[in-house]
Amino acid sequence: MLDFLEVSTGFIELSKQRKAPYSEEWTELPNKVKLRYRERGILEISPALPSNKDFVISCGVHGNETAPIEITSNLISQIVKGVVEPKVNLLFILGNPESMLIADRFVSINMNRLFNGAFKKYEKNEETRYELERAEQLEQYVTEFFSAREDGSKTHLDLHTAIKPSYHKTFAIRPYNTTSVTDDSRRLLVNLGIEAVLQHNKPSTTFSAFSVEQFQAEAYTLELGKVKPFGENKIEDFQKAINCLDILVQDRSLANLEIEELIEYKVVAEIIKHSEAFKFNVPDDVENFTPYPQGFLIAEDENYNYRVAFQEEGVVFPNRNVPVGQRVAVMVARKE
């Protein structure tokens, strides 16, 4: 296993193997850092000295989002070679290796809708089995990891890249949470190179939402840039995130960057398609967070119009091709 992981793409190659050297036994590195490859794409790393900081760093929950997978694999190789010495407890997860193998977002179901037990709501058959069982398995490993230490800090960074262009090149989704964003969290996000953060206003079934709901972790879905095939990502585009992860893993202090630069959004409305008469006045290729001015008629439906109420509102995750009764878009406004 170590021979594999010393190479920068080693974690990727290891995760491709359906039968791999899984083990509950720890392997110790010369610097006393220990690791165990527990399941396909699930690697736990323990520092030489006990730490009360837990980090889940996940990538490839969507298998074609290659940059986060490359970043994670390279970080693991730096740790295995002893170049980076971790001082915190780490659980690295490559979420969906089967969809990575077919270079697609998922095999049969978008896995980032299956957490917080949502996998139970789908019928399990040969087609859907893989992602339903994988989401359950990831929940189990995260649960075991975060449950090992009662107190201490818990952080989950779920790394993604987006297909859809965005007005903000990088952004974070903070799942519904009873706590507000703190200055420490703002500093973390700015160090990761994140331009904007959207605070969700209700529970959801994403992987990061699971860590918030079950463990009150500080968790984010991080959109770090654009989707490209393996080998086409430019390291420069992700340099801030790479540097920040290095710092977090080594438990060093984050740079004292201007946290006021982080733009913060709240959800102000959801656009629902109520009938077949629904009309959405936003182009299909609109960038996420594109601001629309007050009064702009966003959507028309039977007995219903949606006009921008705040001075400006952004459209996020638009998809007009949904069945009646489902969400077409989320409207967001900047927090004051």
Ligand SMILES: [Zn+2]
């Ligand atoms: Zn994604």
